[in-house]
Amino acid sequence: MSAEADVLIVGAGPTGLTLACDLVRRGITCRIIDRSPGPQEGSRGFGVKPRTLAVFDALDVAGTVLAAARADSHLRVYFGTDLIYTGRSRPTAPTADTPYPDPVSLPQWRTEAILRARLAELGEKVRFGASLTGLDQDADGVTATIAAGGEEETLRVAYLVGCDGGGSTVRKLLGIGFPGRTEEDLRALLADVEVHGPEPRDAVHLWLGTRRMMAVRPWPGAATSQVVVSIAPGQTVEPSVEELSRLVAEHSGRDDIRLGTPTWLSVWRYNLRLADRYRSGRAFLAGDAAHVHSPFGAYGMNTGVQDACNLGWKLALAVRGRAAPGLLDTYEAERRPAGRAALDASDRGLSSAVTPPRVLRPVLRHLVGPLLSRMRARGRDDHPTYHDGPLSVQAVRRTRVRAGDPAPDGVLTTPRGDRIRLYDLYRGPGLTALSFGRDHQVHVGDATPHGVTCDDPDATVRGAFGVRPGTTVLVRPDGYIGLIAPTSGPELPAYLTRVLGTTA
């Protein structure tokens, strides 16, 4: 049976939508299905991190996301009824090599809507109300069974990617384990709702307490806020506005906070789990289907977007028959350690916030400021690097960036005087080779002798990479640095063989 599409994406959350946009822009045919009848409404993931914005840049949606999002933040922290900290963070100015220095806030439903609109522009749309119920695979492809509108149909594809969230059907059908823990005692009631009371209205209000926590986070341009209230161990809680109001009064110690009718209400339960494998034959897992953890540190959606970005170009090469035999295996080798790192970081963050160590409580007000600055710095530094990954080759010493880091942005000038932006070059479809010469010259190409020698007038680009003349940097189609090596050395052709199976 020949394939009806190159790739089937199961699940149209942020992970599936990012992957769909990335594959379609690379000319790959894909289907994307979601079992829910329409788009998800809950605000959920609000922190969009710098590296995610760089991925959105490649998909041509960074501008739309930034225009809708909020870049500054005003935070007020209470311990019980005491206001112990108040502070504003101002956006960092972008620089030539770092166009997206800060995380920004945007409700997840809005981020998803922007990605869906981009997918539609690219000519593809999500098929809602269609659920994956079975899959079979052989050496040539995958046959998926899809239930939609009371009927079952089969679809033959070359590859399938499960972006179907924590309860992933794909993961279960593949028999991939999801070890970790669920803590019934760590639960929270979540809602998107109008909140009247805490002032100023545009601030994030965070209440800390002994094994209790509450956050009220307003959304840019919306009347509603996201409310997250922890539920005490053993307490039975019905997701209702009455219960929410009761918990809000209990946690804040205030009786003047009024809530409207929630547009979304849900109970969250603490899960910390990592899939045993990210791949089985021609099927892959990405996003929450592969890793779930606490919302602390805002890793969930961002890690899923990065999974999609790592997998997209590799699948595109494989579909075209241009991938080296081991290329698809590097997805798990690079992304599973990143998933593990996100789990560890969010778990540490949650433990210290839910239960501030007893001895520290009297001095908490003095610690909150420095602690938040540290968290903000970490929030920026979201991108896991692939320094030890199978596709990172560092063959010269003492460079400012290393193989496995995201490549910096910058602007070069062509001999005709046109300005070219590095982020635009990295979009691919191929690898980008930057060969640094003398006299501020940079040869830009696709790792063949073709290309163009550009000018780097103030050596800003060379400074951002921190390399000497005579060095070539090879940037992968996901914007990560694959290789840093002497321009005339054997490493460059060897690297191409590692990725493409050929030096051509």
Ligand SMILES: Cc1cc2nc3c(=O)[nH]c(=O)nc-3n(C[C@H](O)[C@H](O)[C@H](O)COP(=O)(O)OP(=O)(O)OC[C@H]3O[C@@H](n4cnc5c(N)ncnc54)[C@H](O)[C@@H]3O)c2cc1C
């Ligand atoms: C309160 C809260 C705050 C959060 N804050 C942040 C944050 O600030 N930053 C951040 O990065 N993350 C945050 N997260 C986590 C983030 O929401 C998730 O990590 C993210 O939604 C995962 O995206 P995904 O696309 O992998 O999966 P999901 O968003 O879960 O999407 C999976 C999709 O698959 C569909 N599906 C499931 N099974 C099937 C099937 N059999 N067939 C077809 N479709 C199927 C579902 O309908 C769903 O639409 C937060 C989460 C919560 C709850």
